Amino acid sequence: MDLSLIIMQLLSGIALGAVLVITALGLTIVFGMLGVVNFAHGALFMIGAYAGLYLASLTGSFWWGLLLAPILIGGFGMLIEFVLIRRLYGRSIDDPLLLTFGLSYILVEGVRIVFGSDGIPFPTPPQLIGVLDLGIGFFPRYRLFVIALVAVVLLVLWLTLEKTRIGLIVRAGARDPTIMQVLGVDIGRVWVAIFGLGVGLAALGGVLAGPMRSVNPEMGSLVLAEAFVVTVIGGLGSIVGAVVAGLMVGISISLVALFAPEMATIVMFALMAVVLLIRPQGLFGVRGRTA
């Protein structure tokens, strides 16, 4: 087996991991800071893809879809937090879980009613059609773009959380909301923003995945499972964990596909099982954390 093939395989793994990272990130942020296990995450990913497609066809440009869909769906997420989830804080963790679980059914069924269940073509933006000759092989331009965009999003997110005042409030609010309220911070506004951010990231993942997969109402269910696996491996609530685990899962799937392709899906669950046995809190998780 020659080296260039393995490098190409690594690259497909990183591209695959990039989408996993984006979707798992939203899930882990919402859990880590709000203690909400968002079962509607996959459905919101799917809604993001549909919104991106709709906005792209409305404006005639993929780029508007890519920019506006996460903002729009993120806003929708804020509405969900404000109207529904907010009422369940302080209750058992099952309550928001059941709520979002039900919500996911409503969203999927709603899309089926509006757009039909057949699936819709999502064309690759014309600038990114085709392959790039890397010297050792060809790689789709669009997937290279996805890797780059996810890297930029991660950088912006990290800078915001670590280097800005807003980030400081968010991190402090996640650790001890009561103290923050005593200090005069409107913690409700922080919560709504975080949920909106998580949902916006799901939608961004959906728009990015659109040109790579067929867009259909059920596209989110598999994504939800993958995002959970990545979150569990990385540690629930850990942003660094989501990034490392996402790339790890992507690369593992890709390398396993080279030697035992039929095992490509199972490998991620095997990885999760091993991590749970050795480090139950996940690679970067905090032991005993229940949010």
Next chain:
Amino acid sequence: MPKFGPTSKISRRTALAGLSASAALLAMPRLGRAADETIRIGFPTPLTGPFAAEARDQVKCAELAVKLANDKGGIGGRKVELLVRDDKLNAGEAATRTLELIEKDKVHAVVGALSSAVQLAVNEVTRARGVIYVSISQSDTINEAKDFSKFTFHEALNPHMTTAAVARQTLKKGMKVAHLVADYAYGHEMLRGFKRAQAAIGADNVGEILHPFGAADYSTFMPRLMSMRPDVLCISNFGRDQANAIKQAVDFGVKQQMKIVVPVILHNQRLAVGPDVFEGVVGGANYYWGLETQSKSAAAFNSAFKAANGGAIPTDYGAYGYSGVGSLLQAMQTAGGTDTDKVIDALEKLQYDLTKGPQHYRKCDHQSVQPVLVLESKKKSAMANDNDLFAILANDTGSDDMLRSCSELGHAT
């Protein structure tokens, strides 16, 4: 010489009268009930899951077949009713629903299923209960002696027929062929069919990759497939797997290096990913509406479907729903009712032409012998309208030669 006197005459008359009266008494309610009783046909199909689009078309077409029969006054005066159940693409679910259809709803026959694994589960139940099952999903094994029973009929094409027809159109001696195959019954059977066909033609196998069923991402298989440097890539999977696999292969520039061939090219998946992605992809099909220029039955089927569905056109897997239910109803008409043995006998003798040309069920294995189409997806600029998806490369008239022999399948000949 009369042995008995007048008394015996009376006694005979009395006896006859009594007999006929009691016969009438016995028969009347039964005949009456039989005439009233609707004919119930169970129809399990995966309304939810990755094959939902194809399943919904099956239901629409099956309902059309039932409606047309009822419009003509039913079968022998009895109304026909279709009982649709969601099998969720799950063998266990399908078996449970089928059992319910038989035990609780007392169906007279079962038609349906879309997945090769699920139809085998349905077949297990129906043959154990002695209920006729007309399968409308692709499978080779259902005709083999191991899974076959006299109650089992297979209206769909089988992988052996489709792959042979597709290979004849696309492969030449000395060509290099690679395979991307869904890792379950359907994919395995298609792969086996292709390999048999390519061996006969003299094409070389350069590699095969099995992918997990229902995978969303195929990018990880592409570098290796490209490194095999084949002339033809056969992608043997179904439903959304087909759409995703072809889309991602095209993203990786596969089409610049090789031709993409599929055993069954799916109408709905072509719609779901668009003309540019599918352009030039060749695959087999049981039906395509464009056949109406070559076949009167296709034209009739199209117009009946359009009338019932607001001008929409019927699709490939939809047509199976129509011919599966339609052939069964024709046999029930001939058999004069729902008596299982009589209907089986009628199905075995039936010559039918519902959607595309003459068909019949081969006696030994109950496989429907039928025309096989090979289609090529059209370039966007070559499409006359939104429904003009495919060019018909071949329309092979059905013949027993297309099938594996009865003895190869393990049937007594």
